[in-house]
Amino acid sequence: MISPSKTSFRAALVQMCAGRDVARNVSDALALISEAAAQEADYVQTPECTTLMEIDTERLMAETKPETGNEALAAFSAAAADKKIWLHIGSMAVKVGDRRLANRSYLIAPNGEISARYDKIHMFDVDLGKGEVYSESVNYQAGSSAVVSELPWGRLGLTICYDLRFPALHRALAKAGASFIAGPAAFTRITGEAHWHTLLRARAIETETFILAAAQGGRHENGRETFGHSLIISPWGEVLGEGGTDPGVVIGDIDTHHIDEVRRKIPSLTHDRLFDLVEERSSQLETIRK
Template sequence: MSSRSKTAFRAALVQMRAGRSVERNVADAVSLINEAADRGADYVQTPECTTLMELDQARLMAETKPEDGNVALAAFIDAARKRKIWLHIGSMAVKVGERRLANRTYVIAPDGAIAARYDKIHMFDVDLGGGESYSESVNYQAGPSAIIAELPWGRLGLTICYDLRFPALHRALAKAGAKFITAPAAFTRTTGEAHWHTLLKARAIETGAYILAADQGGRHENGRETFGHSLIISPWGEVLAEAGVDPEVVVADIDGAYVDQVRRKLPSLTHDRDFDVVVANSKAPSLVHGS
């Protein structure tokens, strides 16, 4: 690990184009993780679906293993330990029942210990038109809790892909002390072209936090097409690093002290007010309540 200040570190995002072979995907990921470490990264993040991009349900179930004895997870633990980095596996499918999976993040410490697990809360059940639809909840069970990992430089709030569209989650993480919020993703090309940059910048600005978002990119073996453009965004909404579409590593230097500066300037996290939503000209106020 590098000798930076107590609040500063170098973050790296690993952009991938995962296929249908877990073994090959793990090998590709570890190669890129090593490249990130060679470039001085203290923290390395991979995208959602690091170990497998699979649309066929039978094959997905057959290729996905429980956490205990998971060969892919063991390889990532070994990589973190060997390179003495904080390794954040953006997500991998993990079997949690006979026919149920979790879309799970792992934050692995430099000593190989699993510092945090997070199961994706919001399921990607959408119909984008043109024959492109996804039903994540058919195979995956939603996580019950928001999770924060304690890093040496500050708290890291964990989210995955579709969670990006739920600002209340990000605000809750920030109010719980997260200075860095993650968004590892396998964002579709269709939604990425329209919304990726806008949503990530909005979440950074709203929370006054760094946003770290490693994405899948390009046309995958299973026919799915993802957007790429992995991004690191500052608490002020500035793009600090951006990938293209192909697999690569991007890095940026991060300083948690800058989060404190931004939040002092714009302390919106302390300005919440309770309110009711009233429909004008209605006989009775709505029961919707906000904060």
């Protein structure tokens, strides 16, 4: 385990509107990563689906490559080494079987080496109505392991998009020592307008961690529309940085002392208690039913 050597750093969230051309998406991401590095960011995060936003299964399979020899991943590793930053690729599809993919995050160290990998656990299988249906599990293999990784400023917990709706995962990461939790996403416009800010602030408050969530935003080539609004949120639930709906970079300065202050005020992470779930049946209800 790395002992935190610094107490503050600058985080940058890269907001994108990725399309169906991997090379162009990688080029766009690299340009925004360079912009973030120019603003003296120490840690840079890109959104879910950094390299490809594709809903057609055949095209998705054709455009997705395994991790080994992956040119996009090599380009990101080179960028991290060149800029001397911690580069977190929020997610990219990688082939893990003949017709199976993983939705995988990569945390890349300033020397260009991969420090951590995380495969999205919770699959986005939903029907939002009006023809907007998502079936992630058709093409993607769900991950089975939660991941925390060491940064110079503390431990980072890794999640991706739909994971946001599962508080138990976030609490497990906090219990494992996470001071920051990453939530790169491609939230739909419908769900983003309704829930994005509320869920992210809730996860920050519950876990008493900084939440760093880079997002896709805008109307994509595949016809889908994502919400954007990349967010940096403090352990107290304050919004420290927010994007709009267009591509760009969101900057936030992180002071890890704030985590200790919040956890001293409300030490809820130490207040968990075991409990039984009891189902009570009302005799009066049974009488009414009869």
